Amino acid sequence: MMHPDTELRYINDQIGYGVFATKFIPKGTIVWVLDDLDQVLEPSFVEKLDPLRKQEVQKYSFRNQFGQYILCWDKARYVNHSFHATCVATMYDLELAARDIHPGEELTDDYGTLNLDEPFDCFPEAGTDRSRVMPDDLLRYYRQWDEIAAGAFEHFNHVKQPLKHLIRPEHREKLNAIMEHRMPLDSVIQLYYKPPSKK
Ligand SMILES: C[S@@+](CC[C@H](N)C(=O)[O-])C[C@H]1O[C@@H](n2cnc3c(N)ncnc32)[C@H](O)[C@@H]1O
Numbered sequence: 001m002m003h004p005d006t007e008l009r010y011i012n013d014q015i016g017y018g019v020f021a022t023k024f025i026p027k028g029t030i031v032w033v034l035d036d037l038d039q040v041l042e043p044s045f046v047e048k049l050d051p052l053r054k055q056e057v058q059k060y061s062f063r064n065q066f067g068q069y070i071l072c073w074d075k076a077r078y079v080n081h082s083f084h085a086t087c088v089a090t091m092y093d094l095e096l097a098a099r100d101i102h103p104g105e106e107l108t109d110d111y112g113t114l115n116l117d118e119p120f121d122c123f124p125e126a127g128t129d130r131s132r133v134m135p136d137d138l139l140r141y142y143r144q145w146d147e148i149a150a151g152a153f154e155h156f157n158h159v160k161q162p163l164k165h166l167i168r169p170e171h172r173e174k175l176n177a178i179m180e181h182r183m184p185l186d187s188v189i190q191l192y193y194k195p196p197s198k199k
Contacts, residue, residue, distance in 0.1 A: 028155025
């Protein structure tokens with residue numbers, strides 16, 4: 001589920017819709033968490049879908065480290081890509097605000113963390129050498145994303161967390177240990193899924 005202080009806005013005909021902050025969302029806030037209304041679809045199920053629905057699922061879902069397609073039930077499926085993403089992925093089925101997000105700013109992901117099936121040609125952005133998102137970007141940029149996530153986690157216990165109750169039970173103990181510096185943060189390199197054809 002997406003943070004409650006967000007809304008869907010139409011951007012333009014090329015990009016379509018995106019998710020925008022309606023209130024200040026401080027760095028370290030959980031901006032998205034996997035919840036039990038999200039659909040987790042097996043690759044074999046998606047593979048057999050009719051082309052119309054398969055295309056929609058591929059556009060609006062991402063793949064986890066097991067190759068499953070996660071199709072979010074709410075506006076989370078409308079989060080756009082940016083090489084300067086305002087949200088950062090973690091190993092705990094949640095994303096954090098990578099920096100302070102001000103009202104009217106867009107919540108974006110780096111699609112490099114999403115195990116894309118195909119390279120994604122996005123709109124060019126200043127301040128990056130990247131022009132395409134590649135399915136194996138996690139292997140190239142995980143250190144950068146780990147550093148951003150570590151910085152965001154520093155704020156985790158000092159900001160309001162309206163989605164905290166939705167953190168999956170299997171991650172709660174680990175997250176507490178990380179906050180108390182008893183355990184290190186898991187690297188997002190472990191999110192990488194290698195499709196069987198490329199093994
Ligand atoms: C998960 S959807 C996001 C919601 C989408 N904007 C919409 O209104 O349906 C992903 C699609 O959004 C568009 N998109 C997202 N980020 C983009 C970017 N940085 N450059 C170009 N297109 C983008 C592409 O069409 C992409 O396939």
